Amino acid sequence: MKSVLITGANRGLGLGMVKYLTKNDKARIIFATCRKPSEELTNLSQEHKNLHILNLGVTTKFTKLQLVKAEQLLENLTVNTIAPIMLTKSLHPILKQAVEANSDKLIGAQRAVVINMSSILGSIALNDQGGFYPYRCSKAALNAATKSMSIDLKKDQIVVAALHPGWVKTDMGGKNAPLDVDTSVSGIFNTIEKLKEADSGKFLQYDGTELAW
Structure with missing residues (x-):
């Protein structure tokens, strides 16, 4: 991969992705976006000149039905759905350039892909526990946007997919999660x-298993 842009790169999975790419020399240029760079991310950027930190913030909140507030729903929708759509819109010209520059390669990661980091909590078919209204709704909406993007960007030969990273030991996932970040x-x-x-x-899913919408 020539260039990769990662959101939420200051901690958790985002930071893990940055570390993976730098360690394995997987990308020529890495754009790590976050609200406030962590010390570890800053140190990585000093060690790897192909790693560039850009300012872009994301947050998420979990809650139960009796505690749900309209502003929480709106915040999650803004961060988890609207922001990825607008970011893809902004990067669309660059993605098309990448496709043209790599026209001799198969359609996929060697040309241009958009990966929306979703969650199994956004699956309607697999929801058997309820709760998490702001997060579930925003991720389900992101899944819908991903499907539309895949149709609208097909003519540009840009692959678009939604990806569930699994339940991971991060600040969000908690210590009881079965997966570590590296896996x-x-x-x-x-x-x-x-x-x-x-x-x-x-x-x-992170391992390539297809999930129900």
Whole structure:
């Protein structure tokens, strides 16, 4: 991969992705976006000249029905759905350039892909526990946006997919999560590297397993 842009890169999975890419020399240029760079991310950027930190903030909140507030729903929708759509819109010209520059390669990660980091909590079919209204709604909306993007960007030969990273030991996932960051991240990039044109519009788990919408 020539260039990769990662959101939420200051901690958790985002930081894990940055570390994976720098350690394995997987990308020529890495754009790490976050609200406030952590010390570890800053140190990595000093060690790797191809790593560039850009300001872009994201937050998420979990809650139960009796505690749900309209502003929480709106905040999650803004961060988890609207922001990825607008970011993809802004990067669309660059993605098209990447496709043209790599026209001799198969459609997929070697040309241009958009990966929306979703969650199994955004699956309507797999929701058997309820709760988490702001997060579930925003991720379900992101999944819908991913499907539309895959259709609208097909003519540009840009692959678009939604990806569930698994339940990971991060600040958000908690210490009881079964997956460590390295396992999730390596699975994510292995899955991305194998994406083909036929995979555009799919909802996949970190290990490549297809999930129900």
